[in-house]
Amino acid sequence: MPAFVLLTVLTAIRILGRNRLRAGLTMLGIVIGVGAVIAMVSIGEGAKAAVAQRVASMGTNVIIILPGSTTTSGVRGGQGGAVTLTVSDGLDLKKRIPLLRDTGWAKRDVMQIVNGNKNWSGPVNGISPSYLTIRDWAFASGGPFSQQDVETAARVALLGQTVVGNLFDPGEEPVGAMIRIKNVPFRVVGVLAPKGQSAQGSDQDDIIFIPFSTAERKVFGTQFLGSVGALFASTERVEDLGSAAEQIREVLRLRHRLQPEQEDDFTIRTQVDIGKVQEGTSETMTVLLFTVASISLLVGGIGIMNILLVSVTERTREIGVRMAVGAKRRHILVQFLIEAMTLSVVGGCLGILFGVLGARLTTVIAGWPTIISGQTVAIAFVFSLAVGLFFGLYPANKAARLNPIDALRYE
Amino acid sequence: MPPLIRCEDLWKIYSLGDVEVQALRGLTLSIEQGEFVAIMGSSGSGKSTLMNILGCLDQPTRGHYWLNGIEVAALRADQLADLRNRQIGFVFQSFNLIPRTSALENAQLPLFYRGLPLREQRGLAMAALGRVGLQGREQHYPTQLSGGQQQRVAIARALVTSPSLLLADEPTGNLDSESSREIMTILDRLNREQGITIILVTHEADIATYAERELVIQDGRVRTDRRTRPGLTPSPGGV
Numbered sequence: 267m268p269a270f271v272l273l274t275v276l277t278a279i280r281i282l283g284r285n286r287l288r289a290g291l292t293m294l295g296i297v298i299g300v301g302a303v304i305a306m307v308s309i310g311e312g313a314k315a316a317v318a319q320r321v322a323s324m325g326t327n328v329i330i331i332l333p334g335s336t337t338t339s340g341v342r343g344g345q346g347g348a349v350t351l352t353v354s355d356g357l358d359l360k361k362r363i364p365l366l367r368d369t370g371w372a373k374r375d376v377m378q379i380v381n382g383n384k385n386w387s388g389p390v391n392g393i394s395p396s397y398l399t400i401r402d403w404a405f406a407s408g409g410p411f412s413q414q415d416v417e418t419a420a421r422v423a424l425l426g427q428t429v430v431g432n433l434f435d436p437g438e439e440p441v442g443a444m445i446r447i448k449n450v451p452f453r454v455v456g457v458l459a460p461k462g463q464s465a466q467g468s469d470q471d472d473i474i475f476i477p478f479s480t481a482e483r484k485v486f487g488t489q490f491l492g493s494v495g496a497l498f499a500s501t502e503r504v505e506d507l508g509s510a511a512e513q514i515r516e517v518l519r520l521r522h523r524l525q526p527e528q529e530d531d532f533t534i535r536t537q538v539d540i541g542k543v544q545e546g547t548s549e550t551m552t553v554l555l556f557t558v559a560s561i562s563l564l565v566g567g568i569g570i571m572n573i574l575l576v577s578v579t580e581r582t583r584e585i586g587v588r589m590a591v592g593a594k595r596r597h598i599l600v601q602f603l604i605e606a607m608t609l610s611v612v613g614g615c616l617g618i619l620f621g622v623l624g625a626r627l628t629t630v631i632a633g634w635p636t637i638i639s640g641q642t643v644a645i646a647f648v649f650s651l652a653v654g655l656f657f658g659l660y661p662a663n664k665a666a667r668l669n670p671i672d673a674l675r676y677e
Numbered sequence: 678m679p680p681l682i683r684c685e686d687l688w689k690i691y692s693l694g695d696v697e698v699q700a701l702r703g704l705t706l707s708i709e710q711g712e713f714v715a716i717m718g719s720s721g722s723g724k725s726t727l728m729n730i731l732g733c734l735d736q737p738t739r740g741h742y743w744l745n746g747i748e749v750a751a752l753r754a755d756q757l758a759d760l761r762n763r764q765i766g767f768v769f770q771s772f773n774l775i776p777r778t779s780a781l782e783n784a785q786l787p788l789f790y791r792g793l794p795l796r797e798q799r800g801l802a803m804a805a806l807g808r809v810g811l812q813g814r815e816q817h818y819p820t821q822l823s824g825g826q827q828q829r830v831a832i833a834r835a836l837v838t839s840p841s842l843l844l845a846d847e848p849t850g851n852l853d854s855e856s857s858r859e860i861m862t863i864l865d866r867l868n869r870e871q872g873i874t875i876i877l878v879t880h881e882a883d884i885a886t887y888a889e890r891e892l893v894i895q896d897g898r899v900r901t902d903r904r905t906r907p908g909l910t911p912s913p914g915g916v
Contacts, residue, residue, distance in 0.1 A: 269793070
């Protein structure tokens with residue numbers, strides 16, 4: 267059998283080579299289908315990886331607790347509109363829930379920052395020292411606030427890359443410089459390493475950090491002392507995120523004296539939840555892709571079936587001769603199946619080639635990240651093989667069922 | 678030793694809609710190993726049907742056919758294919774070479790289905806082409822060969838498996854007289870020198886004279902069975 271299969275493959279390639287135009291047109295469906303799938307999957311995978319990286323840039327095993335909406339006589343304010351979370355909530359959570367590695371808090375406001383003759387409006391965040399470690403902020407130069415800075419509500423600031431770019435000339439050293447935030451002078455003690463876009467697509471590097479105590483007492487002006495914009499917590503292990511979030515909910519409900527029938531006055535989101543939302547988007551994309559791929563492979567497969575039926579008719583006499591000299595039904599069946607699979611596999615390989623080129627071009631021209639995984643290529647290859655096999659079956663069977671006498675006499 | 682071919686009361690009935698056509702009507706026949714038999718008959722006599730059955734391409738409706746002692750009527754399609762591959766070589770009027778395929782590969786075809794190693798297939802096919810005088814033309818395509826040469830490739834294809842029976846259905850029907858003589862000389866030599874049994878279907882009397890026995894089929898039965906002479910030369914003025 268191996269010699270038979272080998273020769274049949276060679277014969278099939280030669281037969282296709284003879285009718286290059288016909289073979290090319292037949293393969294077109296498969297080429298386009300596989301090419302589109304490869305290109306789209308690699309774009310999808312690239313986008314997914316970028317999103318995953320953004321989710322990871324939030325920090326490690328992070329839980330975010332936002333104040334809930336207020337309801338005043340049935341009029342609901344937006345999320346975060348209420349002042350329901352406080353510094354003491356944050357401290358108490360850490361004390362009561364051993365699963366939590368740390369808790370932190372932050373409060374933000376957009377303010378004008380001035381350095382010499384340059385100015386920029388950016389989000390100023392008063393943060394607890396633990397916030398930086400929870401969110402995995404690293405430093406490009408300088409370092410975090412000292413404990414003393416926090417206790418004395420010192421006027422010190424950390425700047426993100428975007429802010430540095432807007433306030434300082436290239437080559438100018440920000441660390442040690444004096445800037446003004448809402449007209450209050452601050453000394454820059456650190457520049458943060460870049461993080462890029464957040465999972466929601468906002469620029470995480472457009473940020474200024476100052477100690478929470480300083481923000482409360484010297485910059486923001488607060489109605490309720492100790493109220494925070496958001497609480498942050500982190501766990502040691504990613505598996506603990508769910509149960510930690512549940513425990514946080516219980517503790518906060520208790521602290522806020524909520525009755526069982528009352529809704530939470532806060533919202534808890536874990537890093538895993540945020541990741542899932544993003545994955546959901548890419549799943550929709552995958553389903554769509556799968557549909558497109560199925561349709562084009564179906565069309566390509568029908569093309570192959572069609573051309574094979576023509577081929578069987580054209581070569582009826584040849585089939586008769588082959589049967590006369592001893593070809594069994596399965597020999598004829600295998601021969602035509604191999605021809606179908608050669609068509610679809612050559613088409614598939616061309617499609618893979620075009621798909622990879624398309625993905626590369628997308629990266630070069632549009633700057634979208636693309637990932638071409640070996641798995642995708644392998645699946646595309648196997649699929650094109652399967653299409654050939656499936657759509658070759660009917661014509662091949664038709665050929666194998668020919669009666670040798672009728673086939674020999676066919677004009 | 679049993680005869681190579683023994684047919685007993687062969688019937689072949691085709692139904693074409695309501696009409697029944699009796700192509701063979703109780704034909705009985707016996708051919709010994711090494712004979713060179715010409716089968717003649719007008720069209721519609723049943724000779725094509727007989728050839729199909731003798732060539733194991735078709736099964737009789739009733740009756741028995743033993744080839745080399747094997748009862749063919751009892752075999753399944755795959756077994757028939759095997760039998761054709763091992764015992765029978767076909768030569769057709771229209772050559773029936775596979776187009777755009779070299780002479781060598783055409784001659785190789787039956788071995789291809791026997792699953793022999795490639796090298797062995799090549800060797801046997803080269804030898805068969807040599808026996809019909811086509812050395813040096815192994816790589817030629819059918820379109821690059823004359824009719825006589827194409828028919829010789831077909832004979833090489835029939836010979837390559839060393840069959841016990843060679844069925845030639847009007848082998849010279851599409852050839853000029855010179856090529857016809859060439860082909861008949863080759864068949865004659867194969868019969869005399871290698872003892873291959875040859876059954877030749879023809880409607881040309883001068884071609885039939887190459888054979889040593891002449892069967893005339895009429896209305897699905899053997900009408901005359903005449904022995905000419907063993908080992909022969911064409912009759913004067915023939916071909």
